[in-house]
Each structure stands twice: as structure tokens, then as C-alpha cells.
Amino acid sequence: MSGTRRKILRVLEGETLSPPPIWLMRQAGRYLPEYRQVRAKAGSFLDLCYSPEHAVEVTLQPIRRYGFDAAILFSDILVIPDAMRRNVRFTEGHGPEMDPIDVGGIERLDLTPVMEHLAPVMETVRRLRLKLPDETTLLGFCGAPWTVATYMIAGHGTPDQAPARLFAYKHPKAFEHLLAVLADISADYLVAQIDAGADAVQIFDSWAGVLGEREFAAYAVAPVARMIASVKARRPKARVIAFAKGAGYLLNDYRQKTGADAIGLDWSVPLDFAVELQKDGPVQGNLDPMRVVAGGAALSEGIDDILQRLGSGPLIFNLGHGITPQADPENVRLLVERVRGGGR
Amino acid sequence: MSGTRRKILRVLEGETLSPPPIWLMRQAGRYLPEYRQVRAKAGSFLDLCYSPEHAVEVTLQPIRRYGFDAAILFSDILVIPDAMRRNVRFTEGHGPEMDPIDVGGIERLDLTPVMEHLAPVMETVRRLRLKLPDETTLLGFCGAPWTVATYMIAGHGTPDQAPARLFAYKHPKAFEHLLAVLADISADYLVAQIDAGADAVQIFDSWAGVLGEREFAAYAVAPVARMIASVKARRPKARVIAFAKGAGYLLNDYRQKTGADAIGLDWSVPLDFAVELQKDGPVQGNLDPMRVVAGGAALSEGIDDILQRLGSGPLIFNLGHGITPQADPENVRLLVERVRGGGR
Numbered sequence: 235m236s237g238t239r240r241k242i243l244r245v246l247e248g249e250t251l252s253p254p255p256i257w258l259m260r261q262a263g264r265y266l267p268e269y270r271q272v273r274a275k276a277g278s279f280l281d282l283c284y285s286p287e288h289a290v291e292v293t294l295q296p297i298r299r300y301g302f303d304a305a306i307l308f309s310d311i312l313v314i315p316d317a318m319r320r321n322v323r324f325t326e327g328h329g330p331e332m333d334p335i336d337v338g339g340i341e342r343l344d345l346t347p348v349m350e351h352l353a354p355v356m357e358t359v360r361r362l363r364l365k366l367p368d369e370t371t372l373l374g375f376c377g378a379p380w381t382v383a384t385y386m387i388a389g390h391g392t393p394d395q396a397p398a399r400l401f402a403y404k405h406p407k408a409f410e411h412l413l414a415v416l417a418d419i420s421a422d423y424l425v426a427q428i429d430a431g432a433d434a435v436q437i438f439d440s441w442a443g444v445l446g447e448r449e450f451a452a453y454a455v456a457p458v459a460r461m462i463a464s465v466k467a468r469r470p471k472a473r474v475i476a477f478a479k480g481a482g483y484l485l486n487d488y489r490q491k492t493g494a495d496a497i498g499l500d501w502s503v504p505l506d507f508a509v510e511l512q513k514d515g516p517v518q519g520n521l522d523p524m525r526v527v528a529g530g531a532a533l534s535e536g537i538d539d540i541l542q543r544l545g546s547g548p549l550i551f552n553l554g555h556g557i558t559p560q561a562d563p564e565n566v567r568l569l570v571e572r573v574r575g576g577g578r
Numbered sequence: 579m580s581g582t583r584r585k586i587l588r589v590l591e592g593e594t595l596s597p598p599p600i601w602l603m604r605q606a607g608r609y610l611p612e613y614r615q616v617r618a619k620a621g622s623f624l625d626l627c628y629s630p631e632h633a634v635e636v637t638l639q640p641i642r643r644y645g646f647d648a649a650i651l652f653s654d655i656l657v658i659p660d661a662m663r664r665n666v667r668f669t670e671g672h673g674p675e676m677d678p679i680d681v682g683g684i685e686r687l688d689l690t691p692v693m694e695h696l697a698p699v700m701e702t703v704r705r706l707r708l709k710l711p712d713e714t715t716l717l718g719f720c721g722a723p724w725t726v727a728t729y730m731i732a733g734h735g736t737p738d739q740a741p742a743r744l745f746a747y748k749h750p751k752a753f754e755h756l757l758a759v760l761a762d763i764s765a766d767y768l769v770a771q772i773d774a775g776a777d778a779v780q781i782f783d784s785w786a787g788v789l790g791e792r793e794f795a796a797y798a799v800a801p802v803a804r805m806i807a808s809v810k811a812r813r814p815k816a817r818v819i820a821f822a823k824g825a826g827y828l829l830n831d832y833r834q835k836t837g838a839d840a841i842g843l844d845w846s847v848p849l850d851f852a853v854e855l856q857k858d859g860p861v862q863g864n865l866d867p868m869r870v871v872a873g874g875a876a877l878s879e880g881i882d883d884i885l886q887r888l889g890s891g892p893l894i895f896n897l898g899h900g901i902t903p904q905a906d907p908e909n910v911r912l913l914v915e916r917v918r919g920g921g922r
Contacts, residue, residue: 404874502828
């Protein structure tokens, strides 16, 4: 019963709330001194992801500080390849790295240990639901198959994911198989998060923007549609937010084609277009994270633009990408206050 | 008189040619063994840009090999900050670097030496026009103020140009001044290239895609409009291609707002949208460079899609971004042959 009162779930079901509910991508993160304290004692970054004690603590930190309307499970999109034994490493000062996979490696992928490996994440979700205020929505998440695959192919992040684009052109069958495998295991993972207590889930397709039209349809839309269909077939009440960063004009029919309840908008999505997208359902976004770093007029102007243009429809206020480590926590306080005060 | 017969100029004036003329961004580059030979003996990368002898040679190489319909001056968008004495360096294995600029540095910018510093570039253009086949269009180019400014602020390339976005939010007046200075000196530079023999010019806004809506209008559209107006006021027959990579939905009215004759399309622009954009005038693009690396069906499918959807309007066939060093020169030959043969 309580779930139906949670604001973010109400918006995900199409309601317009004024002021809109708010949470921030990467709200549990390095901009918070209390996060850095836990991070320092938790061991590696993956140790933090797999420690229910520490992951619960850092997930709760921004809720205590700011009273966000959603908590998002502290984890990483690369726990899936990590659970597939791709030797994922997070080294300080580098981006994530793992063993690059080839066609043979894709054929040999062993999914048996995946859900067992991810059991601590579900324990984190269970504990979170018990500890969170009743009004706070608990979000689970995972990476979209395309985005996860880009790291698996290259073995690391790249500015334009050229290795994965090239691999997909050269080995389309193997690549589609990899995406299907990722879609299915990720759907299982989302269902497990929902069963452990997540109210809704977000699928992050952080690298959707580097795809051409055919590839967007085949590698971004189709696998996410497959995931959402699988999740909803098993958990019909599940609500899904899909965030295809950089998709630009292709967001046009992304909601319809994927079956997502809400779509996330990055900060490059113009508000005219966002208004059009909102006519079909809830949107989430899309303040430039650099406005939070800048503060002052840049921050308030950005907030007010979004509230003015998108506030009269179903909106979850968020950033257009994750908050960055250099953001001042005081600016986050001002942001929450201004959104809740309705802007100018 | 001869200029009017050059195919790319005819398309820039709105004509539809079948097959469409073709050139490739970065067609003079590392994928060609003859380029690597010149590069090895030319000294630094900037030495190559400023050596009319070597720059002419590498510009002509792809024309000899493939008979492209345009030659593009071999140079770099960062010769402008280099001429502003920002200590630009191209170190092997790193991206470009320069001394980052601050508000005080922007106020102290000295433009006196710029055009003199760039005199060798105009010498290259003059020599090229004499050596090129008469039917080959000679393109000059420069970077758009926003893109050049992102490097000047950060001192290097970054995946999302966060330093420049942040600087612009914090110091909008200084940043707009920097863009205006860059727009004016770049317009002078383009006029000088035209006077030296360039038939048309392209403005590269490689980082337009990381801007929010307001910032795109202020930092991408306005400075490019200022440049084009300045060039056309002085050289009314000048033709300008504007390439705002990653601009997505915001390409919608980019041509109208900037005054560009043609707009470049990156490979993420869906062809439905490209068809709409082509109704207002010529478009250029937009094959994914990774298709040229992949070759085979990925290459021919990508070519045929573009020819089928955009071939019946004014089109300059090109890639959606620069050709990459790992492209096989044989695939480039197949590309040119297929475009000239009209695809399937």
C-alpha cells in the first residue's frame, strides 16, 4: 500500500506532481565527504559495491542530507561483466578496465555464476527497503546491453566506443548474441532487485549517442525492449525508466519502441523536444551537472527553465548525467530547495 | 569560370548531382602510407601544417589516389590558438595540449601576430589551387569558436568538455568575449583562405554535441552565424559548410540560424531527419567511419542507405566524422567506386 504513495512511483504512473519529485544520478558519490570516508575504508570500488553494509550506508547518505524522493541502489553497471568473470578492475585515476572479449569468448560465456555472484546486491536492496523512509522510492538499476557491451569489447572506456562499433560491423551475429545474453541476464537481475524490494528500475544506456540509426534500432532499442518485456511479463507492476544518453532525435519513439514507462533526458535535449516527449509520458532530467558545479545564476536559471517548461506534466527532476565529484554539496542543497520551492 | 563547373560548388548552390560528389573528412591522413612517409620527415605535426611544401603534398595524395571531388587544405583547427601563442603541442600518443587560458588571459589575448603566423597556410592554399585538377573543389576550413575554445579553456581535449562548460557558466561574459574574438579572427582567416584560392570553406564544430539548448544557441549558433555573416559580407560568393557534430535535434534550424549553405551530418543523424534537413538545402555526410574500417557488407550497406535516402536531393557524400588511421586504403577505393557507381 505504502508504495502507491511514493511520489516517484506516482509520476511513473503518469501523475503530474507540483513540485516534481527529485533525485540525482550518482547522488551517492564522491562530492559527499561522508561518501569519501566510507569509500576509503571499504577496500576497492567493487568491494564497496558488494558490501551490503557499506553500500547501504552510502546509498542512505544523500537521503539523510537532502531527503531526495528516491534512493538509488549503490552499485555499478559493470557488476554484470564482473559476475561473468571478465576480470573487471577499477583503478584509481583510470576508468574501469576488464579483459576484452572476442567472438570465441562470447560463445564461451558462462552465466551460471552470475546471479549467485550478485547476491550481495540483493541483500543491499533488502536492507535498504527496511531502512529507507516509507515515502522514499527505492530504485534499482543496471546498464543497457549496448553500453555494457562497449566496455566488454574494448576492455575499457573510449570516447566514442569505436571498438564496439567496429566489432558490431564485423561480427554482427556474435555481437547480437552478446546483447541478447546481456539483455536476458540483466532482466533477471532487475527482477531480482524488484523482488528484493526495489520499487522501480532504471536502465542506463550511457553510450547510446554514438550509434547510427540502424545500430540504434538493433543495439540500443531492441535489447532494452527485450529486457523490459521480460521484466514486465514476470512482474507486471514493475516500472522502468530508460535513459539513452546522447540519443538526440532518436528519442522520438524510444519510449514507444522500448516499452519504458519514463525516459531519461540528458542535458543536451532541448526543452521544446522534451515537451513533445512528455506528451507521451513521464520524463526525467535534465539539468547540466556543470550547472551544479557552477552554482549561482547558472544553477537557478537551469532549474527554472526545466520547471517552467516541464513542470506542468509528469516530471522527475534530475540531472542530465551523473553529478560530478567537484560539485559543492551546498549547491545540491540549494538545488533541492529551489525545485521544492517551485523555482522563480 | 572553371569554378562553376566544380561539382561540390554546384551542390553547395543547391543542385542535385547523381552520383553525388564525394570527399572524406581527414582524407589526407594516417591511413595512407604516403602520408605517414611525409609525416615522418616533416618534423612536428605543426611543422607539417606550416610547411607549404609538405602540406601541399599530403593534401594532394588522396586526390591522386582516389580522385575525390574536393581537396581539403591540410591543417588543423588549433592553428588559431597556436597563432595566439597559446603554446600548442601535439605529442605522439597524446591529444593536443596547450596552456589553459583564464579570464585574465582572455582579456590579454593579442591578435596582432595571428594572420602573419598563418601566412604559410595561405601559401599552401595558393600552391594547391595551381596544382589541383581544374574540376577539384578546394576547401578551406577552421574550427568553430566553441570547439576551439574548449581546448583553450581545458588546455587539452576532454570527453565531454566539462571544463569549458563550467567556465562558461561561471564566467559567461569572458567566455562570450573569447568566442567573439575567435569568431572574428576565424572569419578573417577564412576570408584569407578564400582570397588565396579556396572555393568554399567548412567550419568544424566537433564538440557542439555537449551543449545544452541555451548554450548551443549562445556558443555554437551565434558565433558561427557571426563568422558566416562576416565572411559573406566581404566575399558574397563564398560558400560555407557548417558541421556541428552531435547536435542531434538541434540541427533542426541550424542552417537557418547560422546562414550556412550546407550542413554536415554526423553518423548518428538518422536518415529520416537528414531527409527533412535536406529539404532546406544541401547536406553532407554521413557514413560511420567504422564502416570503412569494417569493409564488406557493413560498408556497402551504409553507402547504399545514404544514396537511397539522400541521393535524390543535394548531397555531398562524406563520412560522419574523420576517417580513422586503421581504415584500409582499399576500402576507401571501394567506397569511392560504389558511390560513383550509384550503389546497388
